[in-house]
Amino acid sequence: MSDLRTHAAEIAEQFSDHLDVSEDEVEERLRNLVEEYRVPVEEARRSVVNSYLDEADLERDEIGRGGNDEVHLTDIDEDEQWIDVTAKVVELWEPQNEAIAQVGLLGDESGRTKFVAFETSDLPELEEGAVYRLGNVVTDEYQGNFSVKLNRTTTIEKLDEDIEVGDDAVTVEGALVDIQSGSGLIKRCPEEGCTRVLQNGRCSEHGDVEGEFDLRIKGVLDDGAAVHEVIFGRETTEELTGIELEEAQQLAMDALDTSVVVDEMRQDLVGRYYRVSGPELGRYVLADEVERLTEPADPEAVLIKARSI
């Protein structure tokens, strides 16, 4: 089969439940774009798919793409890509939002990524510890963190094999040169699976909500050669600052201002040296472990090392 014929067959298959469309017709439209208008094949494909979506009054995620790339979890670096993955279900969490059927972590040789399956997709349940080939999942990105969404076109094949899940933690060290906004005493959206930080009491997804207090530091470490953005969650922030959540709330209440908390943290932390280890998510290192260094970090040394498994 020619390249165009293969694409045409896949597109016709994608729409077979929705439209009366033949491979010949699809191929003709693709050929017209590619040969007559010199449109690259991928672009022609997108254009033809979009016109059929319009015709069938469907959304993109209601059809499969077909013929996806098989991608390693930590290679995911783009939003809204249709991909296939082979991964182990490392962990399942209790979904507290009724729209979510399953939520947890998938792992492969490269590392781990969050996944979500929605009730409306009506998929078979994944078992913790089992390995699956998941066809047609969609990537999602939020603040540099990537995850995958299972959807109604996702194919699930349980494999009789195990995967040694990779450790994608890195270690960075350097002087803490800045604490970014959104640090200190913050409020998060209470919706399950959301946890977005509220801006003036609003979640960008769920609007006005009664937020839950949390502690976080978004810091910048400078090793003399490069800067690394690091996020400290509540536990590591408490450890780092010696200020516990309740104490932080008390400080803020006394001052009638939450920003006193980050001001206090800034005074204590900025200019000091730290070594931080944890998984890399997007441009951030999520601090699992943090150690205060007495000696300044050596800028000549190789300062980022992948921790061996």
Ligand SMILES: [Zn+2]
């Ligand atoms: Zn929210």
